[in-house]
Amino acid sequence: ADLFETYAVTAVAAMLLAFLTFRADAVSGIAEKLLIRADGAVVYKTAVLYPLVLGGVSILASVIGTFFVRLGSSRNIMNALYKGLAAAAVIAIVLFYPVTRWMLGGETAAAWNASVPEGAQLPAVGNLFWAAVTGVVVTALIVIITEYFTAARYTPVKSIARASVTGHATNIIQGLAVSMQSTALPVIVIAGGILVTYSLGGLYGIAVAVMSMLSMTGIIVAIDAYGPITDNAGGIAEMADMPESVRQTTDPLDAVGNTTKAITKGYAIGSAGFAALVLFVSYTIDLKDHFAQKYDFQGALQFMIDNPWVLVGLFLGGLLPYLFASLCMQAVGKAGGQVVEEVRRQFREIKGIMEGTAKPDYARAVDIVTRGAIRQMMLPAAIPVLTPIIVGLAFREKGYLVLGGVLMGCIITGLFLAISMTSGGGAWDNAKKLIEDGEHGGKGSDAHAAAVTGDTVGDPYKDTAGPAINPMIKVINIVALLVIPFLVK
Numbered sequence: 001a002d003l004f005e006t007y008a009v010t011a012v013a014a015m016l017l018a019f020l021t022f023r024a025d026a027v028s029g030i031a032e033k034l035l036i037r038a039d040g041a042v043v044y045k046t047a048v049l050y051p052l053v054l055g056g057v058s059i060l061a062s063v064i065g066t067f068f069v070r071l072g073s074s075r076n077i078m079n080a081l082y083k084g085l086a087a088a089a090v091i092a093i094v095l096f097y098p099v100t101r102w103m104l105g106g107e108t109a110a111a112w113n114a115s116v117p118e119g120a121q122l123p124a125v126g127n128l129f130w131a132a133v134t135g136v137v138v139t140a141l142i143v144i145i146t147e148y149f150t151a152a153r154y155t156p157v158k159s160i161a162r163a164s165v166t167g168h169a170t171n172i173i174q175g176l177a178v179s180m181q182s183t184a185l186p187v188i189v190i191a192g193g194i195l196v197t198y199s200l201g202g203l204y205g206i207a208v209a210v211m212s213m214l215s216m217t218g219i220i221v222a223i224d225a226y227g228p229i230t231d232n233a234g235g236i237a238e239m240a241d242m243p244e245s246v247r248q249t250t251d252p253l254d255a256v257g258n259t260t261k262a263i264t265k266g267y268a269i270g271s272a273g274f275a276a277l278v279l280f281v282s283y284t285i286d287l288k289d290h291f292a293q294k295y296d297f298q299g300a301l302q303f304m305i306d307n308p309w310v311l312v313g314l315f316l317g318g319l320l321p322y323l324f325a326s327l328c329m330q331a332v333g334k335a336g337g338q339v340v341e342e343v344r345r346q347f348r349e350i351k352g353i354m355e356g357t358a359k360p361d362y363a364r365a366v367d368i369v370t371r372g373a374i375r376q377m378m379l380p381a382a383i384p385v386l387t388p389i390i391v392g393l394a395f396r397e398k399g400y401l402v403l404g405g406v407l408m409g410c411i412i413t414g415l416f417l418a419i420s421m422t423s424g425g426g427a428w429d430n431a432k433k434l435i436e437d438g439e440h441g442g443k444g445s446d447a448h449a450a451a452v453t454g455d456t457v458g459d460p461y462k463d464t465a466g467p468a469i470n471p472m473i474k475v476i477n478i479v480a481l482l483v484i485p486f487l488v489k
Helices: 002-022 030-035 052-069 077-104 108-113 125-151 154-166 168-181 184-214 217-239 246-294 308-349 360-374 379-434 446-480
Strands: none
Touching: 002 052, 002 184, 002 217, 002 246, 002 446, 030 077, 030 360, 052 077, 052 184, 052 217, 077 217, 077 246, 125 154, 125 184, 125 246, 125 379, 154 168, 154 446, 168 379, 168 446, 184 246, 184 379, 217 246, 246 379, 246 446, 308 360, 308 379, 308 446, 360 379, 379 446
């Protein structure tokens, strides 16, 4: 659901940016002559449709890529999954160039660029193609980096397992350190991707790169589905009291599943950072257009850091992901506490549970979790929806400046916090799996007890708060776009 939401929002954001940049009234009516013949038939496939076609082409590439998933002689599960991802990426790149040339090349594009102002010119076909390729490369790098910080065979997870030997506190300290370290390389990759694509195609080039990143969504979702399947298989084996040999088979699969889930979340968060930037640019362009229509404003609309209204917005936006994540973590704690109390009640009142002669009331526990999840998430869900409205009402004529700062601050801190939580939680989980496989004393040891504590902290990190920040960033940007008419008074 998270990836689908990111995909849909990114497609809309890229199309909106193209519309605001290349629409007819922005180029003195020339667009209408190039877009539509006298009989009304479309003869020029606009930049607005290009992101959708990239996504459509990549669906075909993802379907073909699934046929390349083979275990091979190495018996390495991650490598088998990566074969499918690599095949889908290569096929998509091969298809990107003819599609780009067909839609945005040719004599019509040349006539367009010769007739319109510099700001409304289409980037060269080659530049747009390389912008799309950059998006795929960024995806590959984020996947590799996320695996490094969450897979059991690499140093970060091993360091958490080693720290568990000396106690619970050192496990938590090392896990937090790894989660913070995990933000550096993805952000450098994202920043580099933004600079490269902007130099190739301007803001529209960034939008194309985001769409090409998300063009891998099909195969990424397939990889992500591996995680919960193996996780539930292990849970069923344990609840059914199956032989230890079964768990010895499912546990390594579950460890890989933790990595695939972390990779998917890292991919979604990285693309959300790009998408939020495109949404913010759309906010600034649309805001300027509303000012131009109402007040005949022709200057550049800038959000300068030395403007106190923008700075206040940066601070407010920067705190939102932390407040949102804290409320999500508290929701998990409260719901978990209610389940613990219910389990204790059932052990007291239902005789024979421990002996296996009576069944627990599973439905009651599920009901508590479901009701608690809905109730506890009402306030966090309201934050991204109400914040732009409250900012507009509270700051009135300066509301558009403060809101611009809020969006920038939310994007920056949200990106760091989300990457930190998802990667750190996955590392904690796999450190526990590594010890359960026999490292540092194995199951039942003091190190294992410390690793269980770290995993308990990591679960709401990687499964609740971290992934939830991703849609929060995009929702607040979307609502900001919707309230622009009310900000321009």
